[in-house]
Amino acid sequence: MRGRYEMLRLNLSTFICNPGRHFPFDFRSVGEQATGLFEDLSFRTALEVSGDAFCQLNTLYFKVQIRTTVEQACRRCLAPVYTTVDCYEAFTLPFRTEDHEVDLAPYVLGGITAVLNPRPLCRNDCRGLCPRCGTDLNEHPDHACPVEEEDEHQRLGDFLR
Ligand SMILES: [Zn+2]
Ligand SMILES: [Zn+2]
Known part of the structure; x- marks a missing residue:
């Protein structure tokens, strides 16, 4: 070898x-x-x-x-x-x-x-991959992940305010 x-x-x-x-x-x-x-x-x-x-x-x-x-x-x-x-x-x-x-x-x-x-x-x-779920955006140009996480941040922000 x-x-x-x-x-x-x-x-x-x-x-x-x-x-x-x-x-x-x-x-x-x-x-x-x-x-x-x-x-x-x-x-x-x-x-x-x-x-x-x-x-x-x-x-x-x-x-x-x-x-x-x-x-x-x-x-x-x-x-x-x-x-x-x-x-x-x-x-x-x-x-x-x-x-x-x-x-x-x-x-x-x-x-x-x-x-x-x-x-x-x-x-x-x-177009790369969806940063959330890894979907190939070349194959799925219309892909859009739900933005739940950002919603939660938004709600938390509201709460803190
Ligand atoms: Zn590529
Ligand atoms: Zn996604």
């Missing part, structure tokens, strides 16, 4: 033994295996991370293509919102001589979250 982040770890020995030489790499999660890889991120499709890297002194130089579809919840009605991610990232990653592998997960996560809307909406005019 592989750990959460293990999928995106790259062994350094080949790079260190061949400085300046480019090596391709290709990660692909099986189905929705990538869900749980990063906290708070659900994947609708496989996560594909491919690219190449080379080593120079104690630094790795990466070019990475990230492809996946992320599922988020509409911030008003909680309906699923799908975002297709297809982004390119170039970055350098310094390492220490005692390191055996590098973890691409933070960079991949950064690339994905840069594409995502932090406040996703299923549609711009989403």
Whole structure:
């Protein structure tokens, strides 16, 4: 059983033994295996991370293509919102001589979250949920909860006055 982040770890020995030489790499999660890889991120499709890297002194130089579809919840009605991610990232990653592998997960996560809307909406005019009973106001635009609670406050207010 592989750990959460293990999928995106790259062994350094080949790079260190061949400085300046480019090596391709290709990660692909099986189905929705990538869900749980990063906290708070659900994947609708496989996560594909491919690219190449080379080593120079104690630094790795990466070019990475990230492809996946992320599922988020509409911030008003909680309906699923799908975002297709297809982004390119170039970055350098310094390492220490005692390191055996590098973890691409933070960079991949950064690339994905840069594409995502932090406040996703299923549609711009989403009406959200009734704050009292949770009815989906997109499906029931005419819904109106009885305002008993406010009536009681009103009565209490009258009483106090
Ligand atoms: Zn919505
Ligand atoms: Zn309601």
